[in-house]
Amino acid sequence: MKLLVTGGAGFIGSAVVRLAVARGHEVVNLDALTYAACEANVAPVAGSNLYSFEKADIRDRAALDRIFATHRPDAVMHLAAESHVDLAGIVAVIACLRCAPSWGGSGRVPA
Numbered sequence: 001m002k003l004l005v006t007g008g009a010g011f012i013g014s015a016v017v018r019l020a021v022a023r024g025h026e027v028v029n030l031d032a033l034t035y036a037a038c039e040a041n042v043a044p045v046a047g048s049n050l051y052s053f054e055k056a057d058i059r060d061r062a063a064l065d066r067i068f069a070t071h072r073p074d075a076v077m078h079l080a081a082e083s084h085v086d087l088a089g090i091v092a093v094i095a096c097l098r099c100a101p102s103w104g105g106s107g108r109v110p111a
């Protein structure tokens with residue numbers, strides 16, 4: 001499976017990235033590398049041919065379109081957030097879901 005992880009250089013996302021690669025999945029790490037990111041977190045998998053990195057902001061629709069068109073992930077784990085700002089994460093989730101039809105998803109946003 002090809003998995004796209006947003007926030008894959010963060011605390012939770014990087015653990016997901018390392019575990020997924022260790023289990024043989026292809027992983028695309030999409031992260032803006034804010035102050036919260038720690039690239040050392042993904043150093044153990046950085047040399048793997050299963051791993052790729054895209055520096056992008058999840059609010060940048062054009063960048064997301066390019067990244068999804070390039071990598072065609074089977075699944076997305078959305079872990080990019082300022083973890084202390086809950087609303088920011090919710091807004092980003094809704095933005096991703098609204099974009100989903102052009103990536104092949106349903107685009108349905110839960111009420």
Ligand SMILES: NC(=O)c1ccc[n+]([C@@H]2O[C@H](COP(=O)([O-])OP(=O)(O)OC[C@H]3O[C@@H](n4cnc5c(N)ncnc54)[C@H](O)[C@@H]3O)[C@@H](O)[C@H]2O)c1
Pocket residue numbers: 006007008009010011012013030031032033034035036037038056057058059079080081082083084089
């Ligand atoms: N850390 C915990 O114990 C914990 C527990 C439960 C839930 N969560 C949730 O998990 C998610 C991730 O938490 P975390 O602790 O790993 O956060 P974190 O702050 O360690 O990492 C967030 C990552 O997201 C990236 N990021 C931030 N804004 C971005 C943007 N606009 N575009 C692209 N990348 C961006 C940062 O560069 C960073 O690498 C959050 O939604 C948080 O609420 C965390």
